[in-house]
Amino acid sequence: MRARMEVHGRDEGRQIMDFNDIAWLPLCGGLTAVGLVLSFLAMRRKGLAAGLRGLAWSLLPLAAYLIGALQTLWSIGTSIAGFLAGLVFSPTVWVGVALTGLAVVLYVASGYMYGRGARSAGTSAAKGGGGSAPAAPSAQAGPAAPQAPAAPRRPQVAKSKPKADDDFSDIEELLKRRGIS
Structure with a gap:
């Protein structure tokens, strides 16, 4: 008996559930049946669209069993659980x-x-001073290019009246700045 348990990667103290230890057809069939009942109830209460959506979700467990996707999903789930257990501990x-x-x-x-x-x-x-000197150009940059003068700042236009609450106040302000009124 010990040899059989070691082949499956089990210790005597703990049991690791294998994919084949679960009866998948009754489980998937039961989930589908419960989903169909809930879909029917959803259709009666919320309408045909809700019932069809529930029907679509209800058919997925049985479909996953029939196409053999459950073993892949089981492998993914156990891999994630093993990773998280290794992460936590x-x-x-x-x-x-x-x-x-x-x-x-x-x-x-x-x-x-x-x-x-x-x-x-x-x-x-x-500002023309104050602080450290600008960094020296690197040797890879080649000859120093003349620096473009800083763009002059446009003076702030003083607002003569507070902003109106209507939707067009910002458009009116733009038109006044351009000289269109």
Whole structure:
């Protein structure tokens, strides 16, 4: 008996359920029958569309059994369950998850710092001083191209009256700015 249990990957202390240990035809047939009854009730209460949708879902267990897809779904489910069990109960996996989280945080922080540094360097150069000198061009960049002058900012138009609550206030404002009124 011990040899038989080792062949199937079982210990004496724990039983691992195999795909063939389950009577699939009665289970799938029962699920389909229950689904058909519920579909009929849904059709009477909510209409034909709800009944047809329920009928479609009800036929799936029996169809999966008949085409042999249940063993594939069983394999996928046991693989996911094994992965999650290994994830939950393994300290080395948790260290890996923590390192992954740290890497993501560092990457996001460096992107934020890079964006903030580029903005602050651009504003200090536009103001004409204050702060550190701009970075020297790299050797790969080739000859230094003349920098384009900063685009002049358009003066803010003072609003003489508060925005109206109607839908066309923003359109009217655009027309006034263009000189069309």
